[in-house]
Amino acid sequence: MDKIITFEDFTKVDLRVGTITEVNDFPEARNPAYQLTIDFGNLGIKKSSAQITTLYSKEDLLNKQIVAVVNFPKKQIAKFMSECLVMGAVKENDVYLLHPEAKVKNGSTVN
Numbered sequence: 001m002d003k004i005i006t007f008e009d010f011t012k013v014d015l016r017v018g019t020i021t022e023v024n025d026f027p028e029a030r031n032p033a034y035q036l037t038i039d040f041g042n043l044g045i046k047k048s049s050a051q052i053t054t055l056y057s058k059e060d061l062l063n064k065q066i067v068a069v070v071n072f073p074k075k076q077i078a079k080f081m082s083e084c085l086v087m088g089a090v091k092e093n094d095v096y097l098l099h100p101e102a103k104v105k106n107g108s109t110v111n
Contacts, residue, residue, distance in 0.1 A: 019038065067086075
C-alpha cells in the first residue's frame, strides 16, 4: 500500500447509489466510453463519462444501479461535463461496475 489515508480523509468521500437512466455513445472521448445520466434521488440527476464499453452494452446499463463518488468537482471531458465518478473494479483492463446486490433507494449512502 503506497498511499495511506486517515479515516477522516475517507469520511470526506461521498459514495452513493444511483440508477442509470440514460446511456449515450461518447465518440469524442479519447478512449471508448459512454455518457451516463444517473438518478441519485434527493441529490438529483448527475452525468458521468465511463470507459465501460467492453463489458457493458447500452441496454445492459439502462436502469442498472451503480455506486459513484458524488462530491468530486466537475470535470470537463471533451465537450462533456462529468459530475460524478462511477466506481468499478479493474481486471485485465476491463472495468466491472460496483453495484448493490439488492435494489436500494437512489441516493443511499455506501459505508
